[in-house]
Amino acid sequence: MSFLFLALSSVLTALAMPGFLFGFFVWFSLIFLFIALENKSVLESTLYGFLYFFFFSAINLYWVLPVLVENLPRTFSRFPSWLGFFVFVLMLVIEALPFALFGLLYAIGKRSVENRIWLDAFFVASLYTLVDYLRGLGEMGFTGGTLADALYREVGLLQLAPILGSYGLTFLIVLVNRLLYTMMKKSSRPIERVALAVLLIVLVSRSVENFLPLPQDGETKLVALQTHVTPEEKYRSSSMELYSKLEGHLEKLGNVLVVLPEDVFPSDPTRDEVGENLHKLASEKNLKIVLGAVSREGPKNSLFLIDEWGIRRIYSKVRLFPFVEMLPYERIFGAFNFLRGLAYFQPGEAFSPVKVEGYPSIGFQICFESYFSEPSRKLVVNGAEVLIVCTNDGWFAYNIALMQHFSKAVFRAVETRRQLVQVSNAGITGVVDPYGRIVKVSPVRMYDALEVSLIPREEITFYTRYGDLVVWFCVGFVLLGLLLPDQRRIRVRRIWR
Incomplete structure (x- = not known):
């Protein structure tokens, strides 16, 4: 019994x-x-x-x-x-x-x-x-x-x-x-x-x-693109083939910051034709494009900013996913290196906010990092006024997985009193306000362009400062x-x- x-x-x-x-x-x-x-x-x-x-x-x-x-x-x-x-x-x-x-x-x-x-x-x-x-x-x-x-x-x-x-x-x-x-x-x-x-x-x-307090609208806006590309399609297509599917959507936008998910391209955009095309498009449409790709420096799971001034790496994932992105405790689990994804990555340098011209200070995170409070707390202490999580989540066949990941965004938002925008490949792409309310979400497993009004905040909560x-x-x-x-x-x- x-x-x-x-x-x-x-x-x-x-x-x-x-x-x-x-x-x-x-x-x-x-x-x-x-x-x-x-x-x-x-x-x-x-x-x-x-x-x-x-x-x-x-x-x-x-x-x-x-x-x-x-x-x-x-x-x-x-x-x-x-x-x-x-x-x-x-x-x-x-x-x-x-x-x-x-x-x-x-x-x-x-x-x-x-x-x-x-x-x-x-x-x-x-x-x-x-x-x-x-x-x-x-x-x-x-x-x-x-x-x-x-x-x-x-x-x-x-x-x-x-x-x-x-x-x-x-x-x-x-x-x-x-x-x-x-x-x-x-x-x-x-x-x-x-x-x-x-x-x-x-x-x-x-x-x-x-x-x-009632939800607010901010003065600055960004567009979160839910790209909806399956893992098989991503890793069996060239970067240019993947770019061709995005090009038409990006051409419809102008004069705005566009944020794409993690790992949009398996290659470094600073060193290939995709980066050149994106730089040209950004210049013509006055776009600022943030996207995830693999940086050759490391290699690292990184985010890049592409605008009229060029292409630069702005953030690399600090907390890597065990077995898939790095091998934990190698002496114990060395036999499990077959689980790695594209490659084992080197961790990023620090949780540093990014300043994009015309926008509040943004604290970017990549995928698994939103499961932990430390990245959000450090980003906010270092000056982030808005939080953005770029993730893939295209590996998961069940919506429960997507919901469990997005629920972590709710906690990261309310713990730090920061608006949090999650941008996902398959979903959930959505917005959480500083009080933990889910303001809007995109339909899962389909392409969508979600317009977000940013609400920057500067206060630092007790939990953000002192932790657990x-x-x-x-x-x-x-x-x-x-x-x-x-x-x-x-x-x-x-x-x-």
């Missing part, structure tokens, strides 16, 4: 993630995990913690499987499909391992905090948040599946992010789950109480949203829970005396 509760918790938590069913599931989905962990030994609790996140990740990240067993093997022909399935399972194991630590420390600490309702709730919420934070560190760090992702449409609750960040929201979610779990054990009508608590949380969020201080708070509570004396032993001593 405990195993069924464990599986139910994994399923409900996954169904709360962006693109699935209902985000409000996340307010009670962990209750079943806590029920499953009742009266478990340290070893059993460790295993259950691992299995909870393994099953959750298998559902939440199922869209990665077709990439590994179909898209990458078909495009690059470096490994068979069955090996892609093995890599997917290995990825799930790596994602779930930190939660084995959650199960281990949960079993050790619960004896010290039981019957202390608030201390127990703060200990468990701190432990979950800390483990989830650790999962995002290092060369293989990943933040997909963070509980806060379920709140990307709860604009009212998102207003905590400029202070607490997304991990602060994760802490709040686990805290509510733990308190509801404790309440259920002592209540004769637990379902009604849980439903009432979740309803109150949603009502508070919607009420706060109604008091936010909530994690240090969590460290303190976890240590407190682990170091407190075991209450059972205290009772035994008292009885003995």
